[in-house]
Amino acid sequence: MRATTGGPARDSAIGRRAWLVWAAALLAYVLAVMQRTSLGATGIDAAERFGISPSALSAFVFLQIGVYALGQIPAGLLVDRFGPRWVLAVAGVLLGGGQVLLATAGSLPSAAVARVLVGSGDALVFASIMVVVPRWFPGHRVPLLTQLTTLVGQAGQVLSLIPLLLLVHSGGWTLAFTVAAAASIVGAVVAGLLVRNGPHPAVPTDPVPVRELLAQVRAIWRRPGTRLGFFGHLGTQFSMMTFSLLWGVPYLVSAQGWSAVDAGWLLTMLVVASVCVGPLIGALTARLPGNRSTILLGVIALTATAWTVVLLWPGRAPGWLLVVLVLVLATNGPGSVVGFDLARTHNPRSALAVAQGMVNIGGYSASLVLLAAVGAVLTALGGFTPEAFRVAWLLQYPIWGLAVVGILVNRRVVRRAQGRAPSRFATACRAVVRQVSPAGVR
Numbered sequence: 001m002r003a004t005t006g007g008p009a010r011d012s013a014i015g016r017r018a019w020l021v022w023a024a025a026l027l028a029y030v031l032a033v034m035q036r037t038s039l040g041a042t043g044i045d046a047a048e049r050f051g052i053s054p055s056a057l058s059a060f061v062f063l064q065i066g067v068y069a070l071g072q073i074p075a076g077l078l079v080d081r082f083g084p085r086w087v088l089a090v091a092g093v094l095l096g097g098g099q100v101l102l103a104t105a106g107s108l109p110s111a112a113v114a115r116v117l118v119g120s121g122d123a124l125v126f127a128s129i130m131v132v133v134p135r136w137f138p139g140h141r142v143p144l145l146t147q148l149t150t151l152v153g154q155a156g157q158v159l160s161l162i163p164l165l166l167l168v169h170s171g172g173w174t175l176a177f178t179v180a181a182a183a184s185i186v187g188a189v190v191a192g193l194l195v196r197n198g199p200h201p202a203v204p205t206d207p208v209p210v211r212e213l214l215a216q217v218r219a220i221w222r223r224p225g226t227r228l229g230f231f232g233h234l235g236t237q238f239s240m241m242t243f244s245l246l247w248g249v250p251y252l253v254s255a256q257g258w259s260a261v262d263a264g265w266l267l268t269m270l271v272v273a274s275v276c277v278g279p280l281i282g283a284l285t286a287r288l289p290g291n292r293s294t295i296l297l298g299v300i301a302l303t304a305t306a307w308t309v310v311l312l313w314p315g316r317a318p319g320w321l322l323v324v325l326v327l328v329l330a331t332n333g334p335g336s337v338v339g340f341d342l343a344r345t346h347n348p349r350s351a352l353a354v355a356q357g358m359v360n361i362g363g364y365s366a367s368l369v370l371l372a373a374v375g376a377v378l379t380a381l382g383g384f385t386p387e388a389f390r391v392a393w394l395l396q397y398p399i400w401g402l403a404v405v406g407i408l409v410n411r412r413v414v415r416r417a418q419g420r421a422p423s424r425f426a427t428a429c430r431a432v433v434r435q436v437s438p439a440g441v442r
Helices: 007-041 043-050 054-070 072-082 084-104 108-136 139-153 155-171 173-194 210-222 224-255 260-287 289-312 319-329 332-345 349-380 386-393 396-417 424-436
Strands: none
Touching: 007 054, 007 084, 007 108, 007 139, 007 155, 007 173, 007 224, 043 054, 043 224, 054 072, 054 108, 054 224, 054 349, 072 084, 072 108, 072 349, 084 108, 084 173, 108 139, 108 349, 139 155, 139 260, 139 332, 155 173, 155 260, 210 224, 210 349, 224 260, 224 289, 224 319, 224 332, 224 349, 224 386, 224 396, 260 289, 260 319, 260 332, 289 319, 289 332, 289 386, 289 396, 332 349, 349 386, 349 396
């Protein structure tokens, strides 16, 4: 007997379809992360292939991530307007085209165009995957599923760290990046066939004038919850991203004396540890929504402490300490996802892609600054030396300071709007400031 429309049978069918849509979108995201991190995993090989300095190598990644960050709001507008299905398909084509161009590039301009294409496709994929979850799943599942989405997506980094790197060394640069490109084309086809924009047919809407779009973007930014998510993402993501995206392998190989393969396995441990930590932070976020900013501050404090110990260690750091550093960095990705949850709960569903894109700009803009700054310091101080890396990693501390200030300021605004008392930590910080300020010592 055929099930009637509506009721439990229909809800069950929608539930099964939701998991299928999520899996197809997740495949596209995994492949996008692989393309995003491919140049970092093969950083030393890329420097030798193109005959470039550390600062020039960082400029390639800077260009890619810059395009990705700048594309967040336009990508969010496209997804909010057209839905994730065809945006994911187009993104896969862009990613595949960029990697084909990098595979055959014989000059720096061609390689630069390749990274622009990868950054553009990556932005479209992220904006799409971040609206698939809230569109298809009930609200109480969204924090944990968002964590799982970003963490499973990091499997793409494992693909670039081990199989892609091994393929570069065994089959050559061109073959490795051509295979990577083909994978994203497959992902584009899967997305076009299986992803749907939502469980219910969309109601066609008229195009929104540019002036109104800009007004909507400004309104989203004015919400203190969006800004709180922005600074939380800024402070929690950039250290892990800079380490895993480009400078981690060169640092471990040149400054710490590890082999490239061992360094790759250590970064693989980072991904695996992130997958283990993510569900815990997701559960805490869902259970303690009023303490999400405290989770962000805790991740920042833990990361800054681990780096301080490593940088103060005389000579090369012992292996166990580098493992501890990587395990701490594994909390950064799950911690940054808390910023997306803040944006989700402080913005209407129709603006989710743009709001979460704004949050994403926070971490990636900080990563851009550090990626370029590390490359400049390494070049100025003589290349991939332990002393140069020690100085370069110190540039993280001002960024952490900016993030903490932004979190505390906007958390206070959010809590005041909700009628909640300031936290004891924030009250203590303000008391200290009053004591050391000129007005307080008179």
